[in-house]
Amino acid sequence: MGDKTTGGSNTLSIRDNRTNKEYEVPILEGDVIRAMDLRKIKVQDGDFGMMTYDPAYTNTASTRSTITFIDGDVGILRYRGYPIEQLAERSSHLETAYLILKGELPTQSELNTFVRDVTYHTYVHENMIKLLDAFRYDAHAMGMLISAVAALATFYPEAGNIQDARNRWIQIIRLVAKMPTLAAFCYRHHRGLPYVYPENEYSYTGNFLNMLFRVGSNYKPSPVLERALDILFILHADHEQNCSTTAMRVIGSSHADPYSALAGSMAALWGPLHGGANEAVLRMLRKIGDVKNIPAFLEKVKNKQELLMGFGHRVYKSYDPRASIIKRTADEVFEVTGRNPLLDIALELERIALSEDYFVTRQLYPNVDFYSGIIYEALGFPVEMFPVLFAIPRTVGWLTQWEELLKDDEQKIARPRQVYLGSAARDFVPMSERK
Ligand code: ACO
Numbered sequence: 001m002g003d004k005t006t007g008g009s010n011t012l013s014i015r016d017n018r019t020n021k022e023y024e025v026p027i028l029e030g031d032v033i034r035a036m037d038l039r040k041i042k043v044q045d046g047d048f049g050m051m052t053y054d055p056a057y058t059n060t061a062s063t064r065s066t067i068t069f070i071d072g073d074v075g076i077l078r079y080r081g082y083p084i085e086q087l088a089e090r091s092s093h094l095e096t097a098y099l100i101l102k103g104e105l106p107t108q109s110e111l112n113t114f115v116r117d118v119t120y121h122t123y124v125h126e127n128m129i130k131l132l133d134a135f136r137y138d139a140h141a142m143g144m145l146i147s148a149v150a151a152l153a154t155f156y157p158e159a160g161n162i163q164d165a166r167n168r169w170i171q172i173i174r175l176v177a178k179m180p181t182l183a184a185f186c187y188r189h190h191r192g193l194p195y196v197y198p199e200n201e202y203s204y205t206g207n208f209l210n211m212l213f214r215v216g217s218n219y220k221p222s223p224v225l226e227r228a229l230d231i232l233f234i235l236h237a238d239h240e241q242n243c244s245t246t247a248m249r250v251i252g253s254s255h256a257d258p259y260s261a262l263a264g265s266m267a268a269l270w271g272p273l274h275g276g277a278n279e280a281v282l283r284m285l286r287k288i289g290d291v292k293n294i295p296a297f298l299e300k301v302k303n304k305q306e307l308l309m310g311f312g313h314r315v316y317k318s319y320d321p322r323a324s325i326i327k328r329t330a331d332e333v334f335e336v337t338g339r340n341p342l343l344d345i346a347l348e349l350e351r352i353a354l355s356e357d358y359f360v361t362r363q364l365y366p367n368v369d370f371y372s373g374i375i376y377e378a379l380g381f382p383v384e385m386f387p388v389l390f391a392i393p394r395t396v397g398w399l400t401q402w403e404e405l406l407k408d409d410e411q412k413i414a415r416p417r418q419v420y421l422g423s424a425a426r427d428f429v430p431m432s433e434r435k
Contacts, residue, residue: 011337019371031059040405046134049418058314063408067100067400068240068371072315074335077322079238080104086403087324093233094118097176097396100238101403105203115204121177121187122198122207123157128182132189141186142276142387146266148176148182160257171258172399179392180204183209187385208392213380228333235322236390238397242314244268244275248398249405253414258402265398266391272309275390277369279383281310285342285349285374294349296359302358310370311353317363326371335376346374355401 012033015024025037054060069078077084079100085255088094097116098106106114131151135144143348152174154160159171185195188211196211202221207220239245248265252258267277284306288297300306313320334340350366353359376386405411 004402011031014038014041016041016043023409030061030064035060051419053132053419061136062246062414063241063405063411065240065326065401066103067404068238068397071314071319072313075316075318075321075324077239084235084321085325088231088234092160092203093230093232093237093393096234096237099395100186100396100400101172118204119200121174122181122200122212122406124152124178124181124185127155128152128386129185129195130181130206132185135189137192139190141183141190142266142270142391143335143382144186144189145179145183145388146263146270147261147393149179149188149265151160153257153263156259159259160255162252162257168258168403168406171401175258175262175395175399179395180208180221180239181211183385183392184208186388187212187381190382193206203230205233214359222336224332224336226376228329229379231329232375232389233340234395235325235368236393238400241401242274243271244394245401248402248415251270252402252405253411253415254315258399260403262395262398263396267393269394275369275387276392277367278373278386278390281369282342282373282377282383282386284309285345289347291345291348294352296346298349298352298356302356303418304309307416308349308359310354310362310367310373311359312362312364313367316365316367320367322368323366323370326368329369330375331380337380340374340378346371354371363391 004372010027014029021041023041025033027033035052036419038051041050042048043308048065052060067080069081070076079087079096080103082099087099091099091288094115095106095111098111128148128151132144135147137231156174158167158170161167162271165174169280181198188195193215196214198207199210202210203226206226209226210219212217237386241249244265247268251261251264256264272280288294298308301308328418330340330343335344350370354365358364373383373386374391376389377383381389
């Protein structure tokens with residue numbers, strides 16, 4: 001870039017009215033310009049140059065990615081090009097995990113190897129149990145799981161060798177395999193029940209349900225619930241550059257090991273504005289308590305005294321496609337478990353909200369968290385497990401995004417700029433002279 005000398009269709013002309021200089025910057029694929037191209041816009045030599053100011057990165061692409069595509073205006077979500085609806089209907093979580101991680105659907109033998117590798121890495125070191133036992137009986141499952149994943153880094157010090165592709169793959173398999181085990185142990189600790197160890201004859205979600213709910217020797221996971229959980233896992237496996245994925249990439253950019261980075265992204269997920277929203281939705285529905293209380297609740301939302309949890313999304317300005325699939329899956333689950341009465345409140349809340357001007361003008365629609373909690377509750381999970389149920393499948397997305405970052409020659413340690421608005425330089429004031 002420089003003073004304007006040439007024309008061209010794929011460029012952007014910028015005129016700086018302070019100096020009357022014109023600049024031309026290339027427009028790259030995706031209708032983006034490089035922020036660094038703005039740095040040559042200066043009033044005088046020696047200036048730092050122009051930056052963009054974008055709190056919360058609402059209009060900044062931090063990476064080029066080939067993993068997940070979202071068109072939020074029309075409610076499209078695809079992993080590696082495959083529509084989420086087709087994957088939810090025809091794939092399994094581990095097959096989708098392979099697709100996300102490797103970029104292509106597996107052949108039968110590739111899938112067999114992947115499933116076997118995951119299945120044979122589900123055990124955790126016995127000292128992990130001592131760690132989990134140290135938590136209070138009522139510790140939040142997500143707090144326990146975040147700590148447990150961070151602790152895993154100390155069991156696999158070689159994980160820090162992040163430049164070695166084979167070593168990275170071993171850690172990926174370990175994390176995908178061990179997350180359900182650790183999550184189930186957190187749940188059993190909360191319930192005061194003995195831990196149930198992984199069993200290899202079950203599917204990924206079947207094994208998880210067994211570790212969670214088996215009491216005595218007669219438990220057999222319901223195939224309907226096993227499949228419903230598998231669909232929920234597929235829907236949550238990746239969602240491009242959201243808050244927790246960005247956390248994963250930022251931490252990963254310092255070359256931290258994947259366990260530490262994943263613990264950080266889980267912490268980001270836990271917040272009620274992100275993956276913690278499914279828990280918040282359930283608490284909100286319970287608080288509303290009855291369909292007749294909905295109008296009064298929505299008045300509070302419109303007066304900004306409450307948030308309608310599970311509504312709204314930074315990217316989706318139409319119905320979240322995952323919410324539609326979850327709504328359909330709920331019916332199948334309720335045939336086995338019985339209908340969750342909170343569903344009536346949710347359906348009525350959605351019906352009224354979607355016809356109210358406040359929500360229509362702001363393009364606020366149900367997101368993935370609006371209905372997922374209702375299914376989780378019907379499956380027998382306490383609310384504290386909801387963000388955990390999000391973190392297990394999202395592990396696949398986080399790790400894929402982390403690998404993509406490490407293989408991307410353009411990426412460096414993440415380090416945004418700031419616009420400093422604080423005091424100018426001033427001399428230290430001794431205590432006796434302070435007012
Ligand atoms: N209830 C009521 N009003 C809302 C809601 C909501 N759930 N969401 C957004 N709004 C309003 C805002 O107050 C704002 O109104 P204004 O124009 O009068 O100021 C307008 O809609 C735009 O909202 P923003 O906050 O600017 O949207 P943003 O993209 O920053 O936030 C977010 C997105 C955080 C998801 C927001 O919609 C929200 O807080 N939703 C509730 C929490 C939730 O469900 N989170 C889960 C998201 S999905 C996921 O992370 C897995």
